[in-house]
Amino acid sequence: MLAYIIRRLLYAIPILIGVNLLTFALFFVVNTPDDMARMQLGVKRVTPEAIQKWKAERGYDQPLVWNSAAAGGAKLTETILFSKSVRMFVGDFGRADDGRDIAREISTRMGPSLAIAVPTFVLGLFAAISFALLLVFFRATALDISGVVLCVAMMSISGLFYIIGGQWLVSKVWHLVPISGYSGGLDAAKFLILPVIIGVIGGIGASTRWYRTIFLEEISRDYVRTARAKGLPERVVLFRHVLRNALIPILTGVVVVIPTLFMGSLLTESFFGIPGLGSYTIDAINAQDFAVVRSMVFIGSVLYILGLLLTDISYTLADPRVRLQ
Amino acid sequence: MNGMALQPVVLWSDALLFVLIAAIVALVFWARRQDALRAAWGRVLKDTMAMAAATVLAVFVLIGLLDSLHYRARLPAQPGAEARYAVEVLSALDALLSDLRQRSEKTYSAPLATHLFAREALENSTQREFPRLKHGGAHLGADLAGHEFDIAVRVSRGCAGGLVIWLLLVSAWCRWRGVAVVEMLKVGVGGPAIRAVLLTLLPILLLFGIAIAVGGGYHVFGTDKVGQDVLYLSLKSIRTGLLIGTLTTLVMLPLAVLLGILAGYVGGWVDDLIQYLYTTLSSIPGVLLIAAAVLMMQVVIDTHPDWFATAAERADARLLALCLILGMTSWTGVARLLRGETLKLRELEFVQAAQAFGVGRFAIMHRHILPNLMHIVLIALVMDFSGLVLAEAVLSYVGVGVDPSTISFGTMINTARMELAREPMVWWSLAAAFSFMFALVLAANLFADAVRDAFDPRASA
Numbered sequence: 001m002l003a004y005i006i007r008r009l010l011y012a013i014p015i016l017i018g019v020n021l022l023t024f025a026l027f028f029v030v031n032t033p034d035d036m037a038r039m040q041l042g043v044k045r046v047t048p049e050a051i052q053k054w055k056a057e058r059g060y061d062q063p064l065v066w067n068s069a070a071a072g073g074a075k076l077t078e079t080i081l082f083s084k085s086v087r088m089f090v091g092d093f094g095r096a097d098d099g100r101d102i103a104r105e106i107s108t109r110m111g112p113s114l115a116i117a118v119p120t121f122v123l124g125l126f127a128a129i130s131f132a133l134l135l136v137f138f139r140a141t142a143l144d145i146s147g148v149v150l151c152v153a154m155m156s157i158s159g160l161f162y163i164i165g166g167q168w169l170v171s172k173v174w175h176l177v178p179i180s181g182y183s184g185g186l187d188a189a190k191f192l193i194l195p196v197i198i199g200v201i202g203g204i205g206a207s208t209r210w211y212r213t214i215f216l217e218e219i220s221r222d223y224v225r226t227a228r229a230k231g232l233p234e235r236v237v238l239f240r241h242v243l244r245n246a247l248i249p250i251l252t253g254v255v256v257v258i259p260t261l262f263m264g265s266l267l268t269e270s271f272f273g274i275p276g277l278g279s280y281t282i283d284a285i286n287a288q289d290f291a292v293v294r295s296m297v298f299i300g301s302v303l304y305i306l307g308l309l310l311t312d313i314s315y316t317l318a319d320p321r322v323r324l325q
Numbered sequence: 326m327n328g329m330a331l332q333p334v335v336l337w338s339d340a341l342l343f344v345l346i347a348a349i350v351a352l353v354f355w356a357r358r359q360d361a362l363r364a365a366w367g368r369v370l371k372d373t374m375a376m377a378a379a380t381v382l383a384v385f386v387l388i389g390l391l392d393s394l395h396y397r398a399r400l401p402a403q404p405g406a407e408a409r410y411a412v413e414v415l416s417a418l419d420a421l422l423s424d425l426r427q428r429s430e431k432t433y434s435a436p437l438a439t440h441l442f443a444r445e446a447l448e449n450s451t452q453r454e455f456p457r458l459k460h461g462g463a464h465l466g467a468d469l470a471g472h473e474f475d476i477a478v479r480v481s482r483g484c485a486g487g488l489v490i491w492l493l494l495v496s497a498w499c500r501w502r503g504v505a506v507v508e509m510l511k512v513g514v515g516g517p518a519i520r521a522v523l524l525t526l527l528p529i530l531l532l533f534g535i536a537i538a539v540g541g542g543y544h545v546f547g548t549d550k551v552g553q554d555v556l557y558l559s560l561k562s563i564r565t566g567l568l569i570g571t572l573t574t575l576v577m578l579p580l581a582v583l584l585g586i587l588a589g590y591v592g593g594w595v596d597d598l599i600q601y602l603y604t605t606l607s608s609i610p611g612v613l614l615i616a617a618a619v620l621m622m623q624v625v626i627d628t629h630p631d632w633f634a635t636a637a638e639r640a641d642a643r644l645l646a647l648c649l650i651l652g653m654t655s656w657t658g659v660a661r662l663l664r665g666e667t668l669k670l671r672e673l674e675f676v677q678a679a680q681a682f683g684v685g686r687f688a689i690m691h692r693h694i695l696p697n698l699m700h701i702v703l704i705a706l707v708m709d710f711s712g713l714v715l716a717e718a719v720l721s722y723v724g725v726g727v728d729p730s731t732i733s734f735g736t737m738i739n740t741a742r743m744e745l746a747r748e749p750m751v752w753w754s755l756a757a758a759f760s761f762m763f764a765l766v767l768a769a770n771l772f773a774d775a776v777r778d779a780f781d782p783r784a785s786a
Contacts, residue, residue: 018605031624039624156767158718161759285616286724300610
């Protein structure tokens with residue numbers, strides 16, 4: 001198993017290099033730093049000096065991949081490719097446009113992001129699986145059919161509606177919780193409860209339907225019939241047999257998400273004013289702070305690859321028959 | 326030269342949309358000759374829920390198509406001069422809705438209101454009052470006592486109009502099939518699906534009737550910040566939603582099908598390369614990849630203003646580029662699915678037999694693999710549609726959606742949410758955008774479900 005994990009980690013390297021090259025191409029080759037400078041400075045202030053200054057401030061005044069002016073190894077290192085892209089591998093993300101260190105910013109913003117993402121994820125998973133089991137227990141009855149229709153209706157509603165509607169109803173009409181904001185410690189609960197509930201409700205339609213399909217597929221198997229023939233009550237069949245055997249397809253979809261919880265949610269965080277990574281990203285996109293967007297792309301893919309690895313490992317925990325080699 | 330009354334304008338997105346429609350029509354004719362496909366579509370056509378959803382979708386598509394016939398109106402001719410055309414690009418829908426389009430107010434007004442939403446200092450008066458609307462309720466004159474009564478009359482007139490048209494439609498259908506109307510509605514001649522279509526048409530026609538009757542004198546959904554009619558904006562948004570939902574898949578499909586089948590069938594280093602490609606792409610969080618690509622596209626468009634003759638063309642280019650980017654970032658899932666399925670098909674007897682007969686690789690992929698994957702492609706196509714319509718709103722919120730001048734559900738929501746903090750709240754733009762989006766996405770989801778059930782042999786269990 002250890003050998004497998006090491007091999008998978010090694011396999012991640014070419015993928016990360018690919019991601020890195022892709023972002024490099026997107027941000028520096030499709031548009032030269034001069035183009036970006038011109039757009040950010042606006043039409044009025046564009047002078048060759050202003051462009052040079054803008055580039056120098058951000059360290060974009062180097063050649064793209066090959067610095068013939070430098071000596072020795074510096075021919076490769078004093079380039080944009082090395083200083084902006086390759087250095088991400090060692091956790092050096094450089095500075096944002098406001099001069100702050102991106103790596104530091106990320107580590108302080110991770111907490112608030114997780115404070116929303118983890119409860120939303122856990123509660124959402126629990127709620128969706130319980131609902132799906134309920135629908136499967138009453139399968140092919142009016143309850144099941146209306147449940148499925150409700151799920152389809154709920155997944156047809158825009159995520160923005162849940163957030164805007166929830167904020168309006170709970171904060172503006174009922175005055176139960178503050179409309180947005182964040183604070184550390186236990187005080188955070190009053191800011192977090194609404195976004196978490198909205199996150200759970202917004203996601204429950206699609207995931208309930210997905211789990212219901214998995215359970216229904218499992219329930220038509222022979223071992224379920226055997227369990228029923230033994231005289232086990234339907235409750236036991238569902239929880240002991242169906243739920244356990246459905247774990248593999250469930251894990252496939254779920255575990256890969258866990259590391260990316262660090263990234264936070266763009267919409268929720270920006271609507272509720274949570275100082276997490278999601279709002280950091282969205283602010284960067286709006287301010288066209290390319291350094292931050294680039295860093296988030298890289299971190300996002302690292303976390304995704306980690307998620308794939310965790311998925312494989314979780315299989316062995318859920319199903320002893322699975323051997324990784 | 327005298328010149329035509331209007332000059333047709335074909336935007337790139339219009340052309341692609343009509344190509345897409347032509348392709349679908351061609352596919353329908355082709356599918357009619359294929360037994361398996363005809364059986365599967367037969368199941369969809371018999372499904373009442375699917376047919377009701379399809380009816381709603383058809384109405385949306387019709388509005389979208391009307392909005393894709395673009396033209397430039399001719400300016401009043403100077404004698405002896407060449408015919409000149411307006412800069413503004415309009416569509417057939419704009420022409421139909423010219424009343425709604427032109428009757429704009431000064432700023433916000435609530436649905437069915439007669440006065441503006443905000444107080445203003447009036448002339449000849451020291452007090453600040455709610456000014457009357459220029460168009461909403463203008464026919465009432467000074468007498469506002471009849472406001473509610475007038476609306477009630479208009480609603481009932483609209484309902485009556487819708488009902489009459491619906492009855493005409495039903496009786497025309499019944500005469501054609503040679504059955505009594507009552508019998509048709511009771512048992513549904515020609516299958517319950519036909520009855521579902523007709524019954525779905527009833528509320529749609531009623532809503533249209535009400536919208537026309539009430540919209541003639543009021544702003545049904547109110548007006549937005551610059552006084553534009555919200556109903557008009559909602560109807561215009563439909564085209565953008567449809568375009569993003571369909572053109573994106575059009576971009577994605579060839580890539581996904583080609584690479585998926587190649588990876589699965591050829592194997593070896595080709596498989597490794599394609600797998601590497603899609604793992605790399607899919608490892609980047611979707612929104613971020615789209616955001617990065619859109620930001621870069623904006624820089625390209627902004628630094629080359631000379632590429633586009635009109636603002637409409639530039640907005641259109643941005644819309645197409647967004648579809649392209651969404652397509653390029655979303656082919657990975659389908660390609661993975663198709664690769665897996667091809668791996669299974671490759672080992673089946675009929676493919677092995679073809680190999681034994683010495684049929685070439687590409688002929689096998691084309692003749693034997695591809696037709697057996699078509700159901701996955703179709704399911705992916707219809708399932709993706711609703712997700713893309715919803716994604717457009719989110720992307721516009723993030724700031725990487727369509728051009729701000731393009732009317733879409735996303736831009737409507739984005740401009741309206743700025744006003745949420747107002748007291749009392751300006752809710753109607755949001756409500757209209759969300760309701761239209763909900764109707765479109767729900768219909769698409771229900772239709773997609775029926776298609777999946779009909780085509781996917783596993784799901785029918």
